Amino acid sequence: MQKTGVIGLGDMGSGLAKNLIANGFETKGFDLSSDRMNAFAAMGGKAAESAGAVGEGSDAVFVMVMNGDQVKDVVFGEGGLRETMAPGSAIILSATIKPREGREVGALLDGSGIHLIDTPVSGGFPGAQGGTLTMMAAAPDAVLDTFKPVMEAVSANIHRVGTSAGDGQxxxxxxxxxxxxxxxxxxxxxxxxxxxxxxxxxxxxxxxxxxxxxxxxxxxxxxxxxxxxxxxxxxxxxxxxxxxxxxxxxxxxxxxxxxxxxxxxxxxxxxxxxxxxxxxxxxxxxxxxxxxxxxxxxxxxx
CATH class of the missing domain: 1.10.1040.10 (N-(1-d-carboxylethyl)-l-norvaline Dehydrogenase; domain 2)
Known part of the structure; x- marks a missing residue:
């Protein structure tokens, strides 16, 4: 079974983590809030010491932060996911950011071998906690097929809305x-x-x-x-x-x-x-x- 991670364990990210764990996925997580980290550990998650550490050994990492600058920081900052994730793994961009920022993230990942699934979500706090989110997923079909089980663990509806970064946003x-x-x-x-x-x-x-x-x-x-x-x-x-x-x-x-x-x-x-x-x-x-x-x-x- 694929190993997963979640960066950003607030109202939405904690729901992602909860449902990944409930579906049997080994899940690492990171958040700047110690209270959120403690709650994550209590639900059975493995607390990581940094965002980049979440990517080490993970097949798929959800990024559920607030804005595009935070996305770029956890992916491309020093010791970020771009450095720690292996080729063939996937960053699942579930945060809502500007479409052009999504395209920028995709372009900066080119050549890394790391896939980007641009898939903001809808359903709010109830959907995240209940595992019933709607996902607007953009990536090549082969990538979406590979990581479909991970996405199904947190979502009731996965819509394939495009193949390029920014399409989901x-x-x-x-x-x-x-x-x-x-x-x-x-x-x-x-x-x-x-x-x-x-x-x-x-x-x-x-x-x-x-x-x-x-x-x-x-x-x-x-x-x-x-x-x-x-x-x-x-x-x-x-x-x-x-x-x-x-x-x-x-x-x-x-x-x-x-x-x-x-x-x-x-x-x-x-x-x-x-x-x-x-x-x-x-x-x-x-x-x-x-x-x-x-x-x-x-x-x-x-």
């Missing part, structure tokens, strides 16, 4: 432009209901059984009406970053993204006012403007 940027719009529309609709005196449970019941109901909307509404704005595994920084990537790609390609731009501003307001909050905390910013809050049982004045 491009699909993810398109997806996040849509999800951002769904979020922002949900936040506004929740505030409208609050001001109109409609109980949150009524809104949830109607929305979830209508054509507008979907995982994004339903989950956001659940969190809003139960006033769960922190610690749900969906930190606002991540979505804010992803929308920045979507807007950047739109600028590069000359594509107007009117709705995504509006969503970006709502998330920017939420991140500025509540930097420690989760995605749904953007609703509180709107509620504070209108003087009403949406609760499960009845609308309340703010």
């Amino acid at each position: 491009t699909v993810k940027a398109c997806l996040q432009s849509l999800i951002g719009a769904q979020f922002s529309a949900t936040f506004e609709a929740a505030a409208l209901a609050a001001k109109g005196g409609v109980p949150g449970q009524v809104i949830l019941d109607v929305f979830s059984t209508s054509s507008a109901g979907c995982g994004v909307v339903n989950n956001a509404l659940q969190k809003i009406i139960d006033r769960q704005f922190e610690g749900t595994g969906s930190h606002i920084n991540t979505m804010h970053k992803d929308l920045t990537i979507s807007m950047n790609l739109g600028e590069e390609l000359g594509v107007p993204l009117h709705t995504a731009a509006a969503a970006m501003q709502i998330f920017h307001a939420g991140k500025t006012k509540y930097p420690n909050g989760d995605n749904w905390i953007c609703t509180r910013v709107i509620e504070e403007i209108i003087g009403a809050e949406l609760h499960r049982e009845e609308a309340k004045k703010a």
Whole structure:
């Protein structure tokens, strides 16, 4: 069985590690947080002393960090994966970064013999922890076939979206432009209901059984009406970053993204006012403007 590794053991990476271990893969991991490292060891993982050490002897290493600079550091920094992984092994780039950064990583790996699978994921904290993520995988078919068992351990849906580095990140940027719009529309609709005196449970019941109901909307509404704005595994920084990537790609390609731009501003307001909050905390910013809050049982004045 292939040996695996995970770099970045936060909300998403810890889920990857959990499911790799549960599926019988020997898994090494690294994170800058000692608490995360301790939790990883407790679940049966082998703690490594550095990112590069994760690559030693590993057939496949997931890189689940926050941005492109961090990806380049763990792969190409001194003692990084480019130096420690063997030819024929694979870096599975599950972090969401700019498409051009994905292409840069692929180009810098050329000639190393190390494969790059560019596969950002969707499904958030529940999907990562439950092993039900959707993967947008870009690599040659032969590479994807070789590492399919590793990817299946953490995912319910593996979509082959291209063969080149950056293809997966491009699909993810398109997806996040849509999800951002769904979020922002949900936040506004929740505030409208609050001001109109409609109980949150009524809104949830109607929305979830209508054509507008979907995982994004339903989950956001659940969190809003139960006033769960922190610690749900969906930190606002991540979505804010992803929308920045979507807007950047739109600028590069000359594509107007009117709705995504509006969503970006709502998330920017939420991140500025509540930097420690989760995605749904953007609703509180709107509620504070209108003087009403949406609760499960009845609308309340703010």
